[in-house]
Amino acid sequence: MEIKEHIILDTERNERLDKVITTLNAEWSRSQVQQWIKEGNVTVNNAPVKANYKCNENDKIVIQIPEPELLDVEPEQMDLDIYYEDADVLVVNKPKGMVVHPAPGHTQGTLVNGLMGHCKDLSGINGVLRPGIVHRIDMDTSGLLMVAKNDLAHESLVEQLVNKTVTRRYKALVHGVIPHDHGTIDAPLGRDPLERQRMAVVDNGKHAVTHFQVLDRFKQFTFVECVLETGRTHQIRVHMKYIGYPLVGDPKYGPKKPITDDGQALHAAVLGFNHPRTNEYLEFEAPLPEEFTDLMERLKK
Known part of the structure; x- marks a missing residue:
């Protein structure tokens, strides 16, 4: 179980506890945080509180993040548009409308399902739901994604993202x-x-x-x-x-x-990075999908 700590700032005084916690991570929803508080996974100054608790400056918040729900993610055979692949990395052109990784209620037809059907080797750093996934794009955004096939590659690509050396x-x-x-x-x-x-x-x-x-x-x-x-x-x-x-x-x-x-x-459209093993700079470009060019032609008229 992952544990996060936060000390309440002066700017957060008198704010509701659940509201403050949701600002700490963009992937945490208000309802999810309220459930954690209800289940006793959140304490303020070592004591359980309610979601509407009004925070005081220097309050110590401790959040115990429950393990994600285990999903049965199955490999699927898909016609993936792969731009590059070797023993360490894979670059794929994701179509519009495809979700990148499974989530509760959405366990089939994702890019991860297709990647698992395509190759057995994917990094395990992000667990069973996001194997190989280093970064994401929205479901209705098309284009290039880099995928890590082992943990060495994953750590290198994440470091490049943090250091802002990836071309996007x-x-x-x-x-x-x-x-x-x-x-x-x-x-x-x-x-x-x-x-x-x-x-x-x-x-x-x-x-x-x-x-x-x-x-x-x-x-x-x-x-x-x-x-x-x-x-x-x-x-x-x-x-x-x-x-x-x-x-x-x-x-x-x-x-x-x-x-x-x-x-x-x-x-x-364009994705560039240094290869995790050779340090060679690789850059790829995917043309606009047909639905994009069709829309552009309609708007021109």
Whole structure:
């Protein structure tokens, strides 16, 4: 069982305990945290409390994170679009609509199921639910992902992500016509305090930087390339909305009535990294998928 500790800051005084804890990790939902508190897995100053406990400065919070529910993840034969593979790493082009790894209620048809059907060797650092997975992209985002086939490769690729030496360039269609040719969005991201299933720019969020360059302009839309300096949850989607140019088709951060039901127009086009064993720099580029180019042609008209 993993244990996390946190000392309440002055800025967190009088906040509800469950709200404070959900800001500590973007993957923790409010309901999940409330369940942990109810089950006695959270203490404040060595004593159990309720979810609505109002925090005091210097309170010591200890969170015992239960082991994840064990899922029966089965290998599946899939026609994976593999761009590169050797004994250490694999680069795959994930199609739009595919989930990266299994989760409760979603144990089939994921990229992990397909990877397990393709090869027996995947790193075990992320456990049985995410073997080989070093980084993720959203279900409705297409594009390139690097996969670790052993723990040595996994640790090297994660270190490169932390050190910001991995090249990640995305292509996106956004609402509105961006007047300047390029820019940088430097705005911290965390859970939206009003809607916990969304991310937002928040004062106490995690450092997040996105660079963008305009590739083409249409009458009401802009085609851009975004370069990630950090890799936060929904980073490009939230950052582009923040500056007033939400992604086309984005059901979570775009207009209430999206112009397409296929999800956000976002494609992880370029991926580059140093090989974990040889240190050779490798870079791959995946062309825009057909549904993306078709949408772009419709918007041009």
